Amino acid sequence: MSLVVGAEPLSSRLSGLLWRRPNLLILLLLLPPLLWLGLIYVGSLFSLLLQSFFSIDDFTGQVTHEVTLLTYAELLRPSNLDIITRTVTMAALVTVASAIIAFPVAYYAARYAKGRWKAFFYLGVMLPLWSSYLVKIYAWKMILSKEGIVSWLAAKLGLGVLLDGWLSLPVVGGNSLSVSATGTFLVFVYIWLPYMILPIQAALERVPASLIEASHDLGAAPGATFRHVLLPLALPGIAAGSIFTFSLTLGDYIVPGIIGTSRLFIGQAVYMQQGTAGNIPLAAAFSVVPMLIMALYLWLARKMGAFDAL
Amino acid sequence: MRYDRSTAPLLLKIAAAAGLLFLHLPILLIFVYAFTTETRSFQWPPPGFTTRWLAVAWERPDVWQALMLSLKVAAIATLLALVLGTLCAAALSRARFFGREAVSLLVILPIALPGIVTGIALRSAFGLAELPFSFWTIVLGHATFCIVVVYNNAVARFRRLSVSLIEASYDLGADGFQTFRHVVLPNIATALLAGGMLAFALSFDEVIVTTFTAGQQQTLPIWMLQELIRPRERPVTNVVAMAVVLVTFLPILLAYALTREGEDTAGSGK
Numbered sequence: 001m002s003l004v005v006g007a008e009p010l011s012s013r014l015s016g017l018l019w020r021r022p023n024l025l026i027l028l029l030l031l032p033p034l035l036w037l038g039l040i041y042v043g044s045l046f047s048l049l050l051q052s053f054f055s056i057d058d059f060t061g062q063v064t065h066e067v068t069l070l071t072y073a074e075l076l077r078p079s080n081l082d083i084i085t086r087t088v089t090m091a092a093l094v095t096v097a098s099a100i101i102a103f104p105v106a107y108y109a110a111r112y113a114k115g116r117w118k119a120f121f122y123l124g125v126m127l128p129l130w131s132s133y134l135v136k137i138y139a140w141k142m143i144l145s146k147e148g149i150v151s152w153l154a155a156k157l158g159l160g161v162l163l164d165g166w167l168s169l170p171v172v173g174g175n176s177l178s179v180s181a182t183g184t185f186l187v188f189v190y191i192w193l194p195y196m197i198l199p200i201q202a203a204l205e206r207v208p209a210s211l212i213e214a215s216h217d218l219g220a221a222p223g224a225t226f227r228h229v230l231l232p233l234a235l236p237g238i239a240a241g242s243i244f245t246f247s248l249t250l251g252d253y254i255v256p257g258i259i260g261t262s263r264l265f266i267g268q269a270v271y272m273q274q275g276t277a278g279n280i281p282l283a284a285a286f287s288v289v290p291m292l293i294m295a296l297y298l299w300l301a302r303k304m305g306a307f308d309a310l
Numbered sequence: 311m312r313y314d315r316s317t318a319p320l321l322l323k324i325a326a327a328a329g330l331l332f333l334h335l336p337i338l339l340i341f342v343y344a345f346t347t348e349t350r351s352f353q354w355p356p357p358g359f360t361t362r363w364l365a366v367a368w369e370r371p372d373v374w375q376a377l378m379l380s381l382k383v384a385a386i387a388t389l390l391a392l393v394l395g396t397l398c399a400a401a402l403s404r405a406r407f408f409g410r411e412a413v414s415l416l417v418i419l420p421i422a423l424p425g426i427v428t429g430i431a432l433r434s435a436f437g438l439a440e441l442p443f444s445f446w447t448i449v450l451g452h453a454t455f456c457i458v459v460v461y462n463n464a465v466a467r468f469r470r471l472s473v474s475l476i477e478a479s480y481d482l483g484a485d486g487f488q489t490f491r492h493v494v495l496p497n498i499a500t501a502l503l504a505g506g507m508l509a510f511a512l513s514f515d516e517v518i519v520t521t522f523t524a525g526q527q528q529t530l531p532i533w534m535l536q537e538l539i540r541p542r543e544r545p546v547t548n549v550v551a552m553a554v555v556l557v558t559f560l561p562i563l564l565a566y567a568l569t570r571e572g573e574d575t576a577g578s579g580k
Binding site: 009011012014015018019022023025026029030032033034036037038040041042043044045047048051101102104105107108109111112119121122123124125126127128130131132133134135136137138139140141142143145147148149151152190193194197222247248250251252253254257258267270271274280283284287290291294 | 433
């Protein structure tokens with residue numbers, strides 16, 4: 001019941017106002033999410049960035065709140081550079097391996113799977129993608145352990161010597177697969193593989209089958225068709241997938257901590273510096289590294305025209 | 311040589327099947343190990359099978375506490391993400407305005423940046439704000455990266471929602487709230503439900519950001535992580551791992567069923 005007879009109720013006057021002024025509506029809609037993401041999230045990121053320009057007092061262990069580049073100088077020590085190189089190398093290897101394994105799955109799903117098989121392939125990629133990250137790592141701890149299924153299989157097939165030989169190699173080896181760099185690599189490839197399959201599949205879905213047929217009709221061997229037709233068209237998808245696999249490997253600290261050697265990765269360094277070492281500025285500086293590398297990576301991908309075809 | 315164009319070459323078939331097997335065998339292995347009688351190692355093949363550890367795990371109060379905390383956090387983070395993600399999607403789906411690209415980048419940022427960066431950034435901000443760790447600090451972190459999942463699902467549906475429906479509702483005398491309640495909401499409901507389920511699954515499973523925002527509290531993934539680092543009772547961990555796989559499969563299958571009709575890209579935004 002309104003007090004002024006004949007006046008519209010407030011809610012309908014408000015609706016009318018918002019209908020006539022769509023920008024006001026957008027502003028009202030965006031205000032809560034922007035406050036959340038802009039204030040809490042970006043605010044946090046900036047406070048982190050700021051911390052990396054502070055330094056830690058060697059004697060007291062307290063953070064000195066003065067702007068300095070000391071922490072970045074510390075970041076460039078050989079032992080820290082070693083960590084960065086190791087992480088970037090791993091990320092690159094994981095990206096290449098996932099692209100190679102992902103391509104046939106994506107290609108089959110995009111070109112040949114129809115109807116029920118299409119759904120099968122879709123769920124076949126989605127379920128591992130969404131199942132628990134830690135459970136997947138745990139499964140690999142089981143698989144790669146000394147008494148586990150890989151050693152058993154190798155022994156059964158008479159390949160035990162080969163496995164032991166590989167494990168005795170300096171950089172990739174270790175006591176067992178679960179404490180070797182090879183193990184870390186396998187787990188990374190496994191966990192990020194679905195992130196590579198989905199974008200490649202999306203890119204290949206848009207390649208008309210007639211294009212492949214034309215290439216065959218013109219006498220190209222399957223290898224040549226792949227190199228000159230399929231691969232260039234799939235490249236945007238591979239680039240998009242590589243952004244995921246590369247970035248996710250760069251920032252991960254749990255996988256190398258559970259399956260791998262004691263040699264650190266960037267994520268582990270960040271975790272140790274902020275935790276046991278209590279050196280927040282260095283942790284902040286370390287976490288700037290993956291951000292910078294990713295910015296560079298995206299810029300390069302763009303420059304090479306990887307996004308134009310997307 | 312002739313190429314048969316409707317069936318795949320044998321080599322491709324084998325490579326695709328091997329890829330799918332590679333994705334699924336490790337998860338299947340979890341189901342085998344949950345029933346092994348071996349308690350100290352991951353011996354293969356298992357020396358025997360037992361259902362004893364199901365009962366033991368069921369009786370563990372620490373597992374239940376961690377599970378309850380995870381469910382509560384996931385429920386509230388999903389609710390917050392649903393509200394914020396839908397608002398973003400409604401604003402960005404059709405309108406063109408200055409800073410639109412920046413806003414959509416902002417929504418994706420928490421997923422695009424490595425989890426450790428988000429985690430440590432939130433932690434240092436809590437430290438500066440002198441905010442003690444609590445249930446709400448975990449929720450705060452989770453909701454931040456769940457927004458994008460809801461947003462991705464909702465924005466696609468908003469684009470398909472015809473403006474004339476909303477205009478018709480106004481012409482028939484409904485106000486904005488009635489229009490939202492009776493016209494917009496029924497149209498986007500399944501997309502929101504799917505987005506919500508994926509956000510729930512994402513939050514339920516999250517460990518990297520949580521280690522920085524949880525303090526001493528244990529969510530289920532944190533419990534699991536501690537068992538991975540310092541195993542106490544391996545068979546119990548095996549059973550919990552199997553339970554987690556089963557629990558996360560449900561929302562994924564449901565979300566898939568909800569978005570399947572005419573919408574094959576939904577849910578791809580993890």
